[in-house]
Amino acid sequence: MKAARVLIIEPVLKHYRLSFYEQLHETLLKEGISLRVAYGDLTPGSSVANNTVLDPRIGFQVKNRWFCKRLLYQAVWPEVKEADLVIVDQALKHLNNHFLVLLSRLGLKKVAYWGHGRNRQSKEGSLAEWFKSKTLARVDWWFAYSEGTADYLLSRKVPKEIITNVQNAVDTSRFSREVEGISEKEKARLLSDLSLPKEAIVGLYCGSLYDNKRIDFLIETAVLLKKKLPSFFLLVIGDGPKENNGGPVTSQRPLIEEAARRHSWIRYLGPKFGQEKAAYFALAQAFLHPGAVGLAILDSFAAGLPFFTTDIPLHGPEIEYLRNQENGLLLPDDAGAFSEGVLEALLDEERRSKLHLGARAAGKNLTLDKMVDNFKNGVLSCLGGIA
Numbered sequence: 384m385k386a387a388r389v390l391i392i393e394p395v396l397k398h399y400r401l402s403f404y405e406q407l408h409e410t411l412l413k414e415g416i417s418l419r420v421a422y423g424d425l426t427p428g429s430s431v432a433n434n435t436v437l438d439p440r441i442g443f444q445v446k447n448r449w450f451c452k453r454l455l456y457q458a459v460w461p462e463v464k465e466a467d468l469v470i471v472d473q474a475l476k477h478l479n480n481h482f483l484v485l486l487s488r489l490g491l492k493k494v495a496y497w498g499h500g501r502n503r504q505s506k507e508g509s510l511a512e513w514f515k516s517k518t519l520a521r522v523d524w525w526f527a528y529s530e531g532t533a534d535y536l537l538s539r540k541v542p543k544e545i546i547t548n549v550q551n552a553v554d555t556s557r558f559s560r561e562v563e564g565i566s567e568k569e570k571a572r573l574l575s576d577l578s579l580p581k582e583a584i585v586g587l588y589c590g591s592l593y594d595n596k597r598i599d600f601l602i603e604t605a606v607l608l609k610k611k612l613p614s615f616f617l618l619v620i621g622d623g624p625k626e627n628n629g630g631p632v633t634s635q636r637p638l639i640e641e642a643a644r645r646h647s648w649i650r651y652l653g654p655k656f657g658q659e660k661a662a663y664f665a666l667a668q669a670f671l672h673p674g675a676v677g678l679a680i681l682d683s684f685a686a687g688l689p690f691f692t693t694d695i696p697l698h699g700p701e702i703e704y705l706r707n708q709e710n711g712l713l714l715p716d717d718a719g720a721f722s723e724g725v726l727e728a729l730l731d732e733e734r735r736s737k738l739h740l741g742a743r744a745a746g747k748n749l750t751l752d753k754m755v756d757n758f759k760n761g762v763l764s765c766l767g768g769i770a
Contacts, residue, residue, distance in 0.1 A: 386417045387766050390466035391497075392459055392479065394447065396422040398435045399678060402554035406755045408441045414763060419466070421459045423447035454478055463492070468766055470526065473498035475515055484521050495524035495765060497549075499700055500535045524765040526758060529700035547761030551701065552754040553678055555685035559746060561661035562686040573662055577650055582614050584729055587667035587688065589620040589660070590679040595697055597674030598635035600718060602642045602649075604673065607722035609648060612729065617671070618663055619643075622654045664688065668729060670711075673721060676702045684710060684746035689738035691725050704749055710741035 389411065393400070408418045420442035436444065448456045456478045463469055463483070471480050473496040487494035501515065519525075520541045527533040528551040536546055574581060586605065592598055598619075605617045623634025643651040655663060670683035670690045675697040683690045684704070690711030692702070707713045714724040728734055 386415050387467045388417045388419065388465055389468045389470065389762055389766075390459070390462050391418070391420045391470045392457065392477075393420060393422040393472065394455055394457075394474075394477065395424075395434050396420070396437060396442065399553040401435050401437065403751060403755065404437060404441055406554075406751065407758055410755055410759050411762065414759065416762065416766070419443070419462060421445050421457065421462060423455070423457055450478075466492075468493045468495060468524075468762065470495045470497050472496075473500070473515070484518060487522050493523045493765060495526060495761075496522050497526040497528075498532075499528050500525075500532045500539075524761060526761055529703050531703045532700050545765075547757060547764070549754050549757045549761065550749065551678075552749050552751050553681055554751040555681050555746060556750065558661060558682060559685040561658050562664050565662050565665035569662060570666055573666060577616075577618075579616055579666075580614070583616045583666075584612060584614045585616050585618060585667040586669050586671045586725070587618045587620070587663060588671050589655075589664070589682060590672065590677075592619075592621050592623040592634055592636045592639060594633045594635060595675040596635065596672075597693075598638050600673045600693075600721075601671060602638065603718045604671070604722040604725070605649065606646070607718060608726055609646075611722075611726055615648070615729075617649045618667065619649070619651045620653070620655045620660065620663060661686070668735065669725060671725065675699065676705070680704055681746070681749055684742045684749060687739050687743035687746065689728065689735070689742050691721075691728070693721060704745060706741065706745070708738075710738060710745045712738075 404418075404420050411418045418441065420437055422437070422442060422444055424444055424447055436442070445457050445459055450456065454476050459479065469483055469492060471477065471483060471494070474480065483492065483494045486492040500519065516539055519536060519539050523545065525536055525541060525546045527536060527546055527548050530548050533546050533548045537543060571581070574583065579585070586608070588601055590596060605615075608615050619639050623636035639651045643649045652663065664682070664686040667688055670688040672679060672683075672690060673693045676692050677699045678701060680690050680701050681704070690705055692698070692705065692711070692713060693716045694713050695716050705711050705713060712724055712728060714721045728738060
């Protein structure tokens with residue numbers, strides 16, 4: 384009896400998914416299931432900084448064909464034909480999805496969606512979101528990013544028995560060890576390199592620099608914090624988007640570069656990775672993230688840093704990992720109120736210690752191992768007698 388075959392189709396392969404696919408491949412093999420991942424090449428002019436490639440035994444690259452810069456077609460049909468289950472990102476702009484949903488409805492192919500269920504950053508009531516809601520239950524299975532995604536799917540009449548909550552995560556175990564491994568001597572040397580005093584209270588932002596991340600708000604609140612807390616310094620890690628296939632985005636890198644020129648206590652460090660990135664996290668006392676929350680919250684918790692954000696409707700499902708007053712703070716969408724909330728937490732040593740402990744506990748719970756196990760169980764349930 385031949386092994387069941389699972390095909391996952393991605394527009395591109397992000398660095399943060401590499402460990403997930405490698406681990407899922409090994410886990411499914413033990414269950415007699417073969418995993419293949421199809422992922423697209425980069426559009427000319429796109430950034431390669433956040434993308435990678437898989438071992439050929441697990442994945443293969445296909446040509447991305449973009450129409451009107453917004454609609455994506457990938458030639459993966461020979462692999463689709465051989466697969467017992469095809470898993471795709473729930474995205475209207477991916478033309479293949481519409482054909483796959485039709486195959487699912489006709490009973491010719493098992494097809495699963497993997498995603499948020501909705502675009503939280505899209506206008507409510509938009510035609511795209513309306514259409515997306517109408518197709519939610521037209522696949523064989525759902526791999527929901529989070530419990531909140533699963534609840535949303537249930538509210539839209541998707542049967543509970545075809546929903547798997549994967550608890551979206553990335554491999555932060557190595558990053559956590561790297562942060563814990565930074566010695567006091569290394570911290571002191573880094574403070575010196577940055578021309579920061581030993582008593583510096585460091586706020587950190589690490590992530591993309593585009594409009595929904597609200598870097599302008601971050602700068603405004605940092606200025607207010609500095610006025611009340613002279614020992615405060617802000618470190619910013621990340622880069623602006625260089626790829627624009629998903630729609631119009633605006634880089635806010637020029638904003639932070641200008642702020643760093645104007646304010647000697649703001650350091651823009653550019654993109655950082657691995658041990659170097661871990662060292663900056665080890666210096667910080669708080670992760671400040673006033674804009675749309677995504678996977679960055681996992682890095683924050685892996686490093687034991689309390690996570691501070693605003694109560695806005697732009698967040699991804701990962702905002703559910705924030706437990707207000709336990710591992711971070713969900714603060715009003717007002718620069719004054721946000722800076723005051725951060726200030727109070729930073730100055731109250733007992734409260735700050737509690738938030739640190741909560742962040743570290745969350746980091747130990749939100750693991751890639753759990754996500755892989757959840758995903759495997761969903762695959763097994765979907766395949767049923769095939770596996």
